Amino acid sequence: MPYTADDRPPRRTSEELRAQIPGWGVDLDPTDRPSYPKERRDLETGAHWDFPERQPEHAPRERSIEHRFLTPVFGTAQPLHGVSGMIRRKAYQYGEDKTYRWLMLLGADRVDAVGSHMRSLVTLRPDNPLTETGVRSEFTANGWSSRVGQKRYDVRHHWMDPILVGGPWALAAGAAVLGGVKARRALRD
Template sequence: MPYTSAPHEQRTDVEELRRRIPGWGVDLDPADRPAVPRERREPGGTGAHWEFPERQPEPSARERSIEHEQLPPVFGTAQPLKGLSGGIRRFAYARYSEGRAAHWLLLILGDRVDAVESHLRSFATLRPDNPVTETGVLSERRRHGISSRFGSRRADVRHQWMDPILVAGPWVLAGVGLVAVARAVARGVRR
């Protein structure tokens, strides 16, 4: 029977439903409902007590969803936002609601930018990232990596063409930049 917005003509007798269906209408009487104490709005009725804890100091501005008026009393400060990725994340929290796709897409973009920033930061250290060992390229030969990609429905097969660009890209750019700097220094020395 299709749904219509008109009132239904057939009315069922409540007592007849109770006789026919075991357990029907057990929650009609509020005294029989197990959740009734929670439905009452009397804070002292349950015996539970809670006081708002002392707020954690906020040394710098924190990202906070626009749905929430304030931060919770305790929040994490282990990974403060920094760089361009931090700016992208701050913009996502300041501009878009958590219910919007743009909020989450900007946070994902912030993660990708943070990964690139970390790669670039590693070049300035004495021990930069090692793409050969950190990407698992050596295990491809030992663990049948190439043969496992053909004839299967693996999800990573669709984006494997872009993996060398993302992994080797920063290294190639750093090498090109290093060669350009070396050439500029060599030209300056000749003059």
């Protein structure tokens, strides 16, 4: 039988709740609450404002559609850029309760990570997967013994960690070798 609004039980009074639930209503009196002094509005705070001065917005910022405006202060160090920025801008057009919004933001993070790896491959100092992913610490800092026999829950996914961490690097190296072989063949012909 489906639930309807008419099926709701009648609301219980404070006295009924206090009789049935031990300790119910102990914080109804504001002066009995431990946080009461923090909730008072008549104390002097020393602030010279009720609402802080707003930081100027020089470029359009991403913001949730649930909020009227940005927070008074916001970060500008990492502006949205490239494909990941386009994905993030699109994600912010949806409400915070939508799963696809958060999946799009996660996807944008992955796109940004792949872009960073690709940019590092064309620089003079590319990323070093052995030192920057923690693989070396598995052999030098007790990595294996800290997981085996410890009843840790994350042991279940350890088999896929080398694939997720090393897989993109192996694919990039394979693509580079394949590209080099094809380029050499093209130069011979």
